[in-house]
Amino acid sequence: MKKHTDDIPLPERRPDRPVTVMHRIELGLVLMLSGFFKILGLNGASFVSGKFLRIVGPLIRSVSMRAENNLRKAFPDWSDKQINATTKKVWENLGRTAAEFTHLEQLKPNLPNGRVTITGKDKLDDLVTDGHFAIFFSGHFANWEVIPTAFESLGVDQSFVYRAANNPLTDEYIINRRGKVMSRYQIPKGKRGSRALLDTLNKKRSLLMLTDQKLNSGISVPFMGIPAMTLNAAARLALKYKIPLAPVSIERLNGARFNIQFHDPLAFTPSGDLNKDIYDLTALMNLAIEKDIRARPGQWLWFHRRWPKGA
Known part of the structure; x- marks a missing residue:
């Protein structure tokens, strides 16, 4: 089993934005909230923060x-009542x-608290043992931070791709926080992370990506039946690299408890037409994510602009 080590350097915070006074104020608020969530404990923090946003969030029109x-x-075909x-x-x-981001140490599989259970562990083992590696993909479901935390706890040698926070100071805080419980091989999206992305696969390290957000x-490709x-x-x-591409699902069960499900790799036979194959395989990925959305629509992050205006 791979051991977590602090010897692996973490990525630097985003370099393209100068630090402003507002950035410092924002980081101060983040640290204050983190301290508050620590005092409340995992169950209390998850409950209070969840109920607060359930009430206040809809007011942010x-x-x-x-x-x-x-x-x-x-x-x-949904009614306004279902939508709301x-x-x-x-x-x-x-x-x-x-709130749970402060308590990720408690959100690992195989801990006595049983907060994170695993379904399909045999499927994961088939993909990452004996020198094998794979690309895993998922979306912003339940608490998506628990997936890379679980990978690290299970000893999977992997990198994960992340979107840098807009505030460079908050970005640095998140990187360091993740580095304590997740893989230290963190790859920022975009050109800055392209070299690390290729390095990961050249070294036969598995890769985790969240592929459900809109990009320019x-x-x-159709997503929920709409081109996106x-x-x-x-x-x-x-x-x-001719390696498996496998979906990973996560479900919030009750409060701060989760189940992670590993699936078989997508069944796909390349046609030889690279552009067509990329399109068809990406469409299969969208269908896998769509299946989880339709099963648990209240656990997916609907706030980002997934589709073009007027779609």
Whole structure:
């Protein structure tokens, strides 16, 4: 089993934004909240933060309306009551996830507290033992931070791709916090992380990516039945390196308890037409994520602009 080590250097905070006074104030608030969540403990922090955002979140209309509009696009037969109820669940899940970030040490599989259970461990073992490696993908479900935490706890040699926070000081805080419980091989999205991405696979280290957010780059592929710009790097790399591409699901069970499910790799036979294969494989990835969204719509992060305006 791979051991966690502090000898591996972490990525630097984002270098493209100068630190401002507001950045320092924001970091101060983040640290204050983190201290408050530590005092409350995991259960208390998750409950209080979740209930707070369940009430306050829908009042932030610019954000909440985006989720409501996205839900109407994805579920055109839903009533306003269903839309509003699901939006509240999304806000609560986000609040819980934010508070649980302070307590990730307690959100590992194989701990006596039993907060994180694993389904399909044999499927994971088939993909990462005896020198094998794979690309794993998921989305912003439940508490998505628990997935890379679980990988590290299970001894999987892997890197994960992340989106840098807008505030460089907060970005540094998050990187360091993750480095204590997750792989220290953290790869920022975009050009800054491209070299590390290739280095990971050249060294036969597995890769974890969240592929459900809209990008200005990528390719337009149906998502929930609507064309959407989609990250195609996972499909492209899987085809290039001829390695499995496997979905990972996470479900919030009750409060701060989760189940992670490992699935079989996507069944796909390349046609030889690279562009077509990338498109078709990316479409299969979207279908896998869509399946989890439809099963638990209140646990997916509906707040980002997933589809083009007017779609």
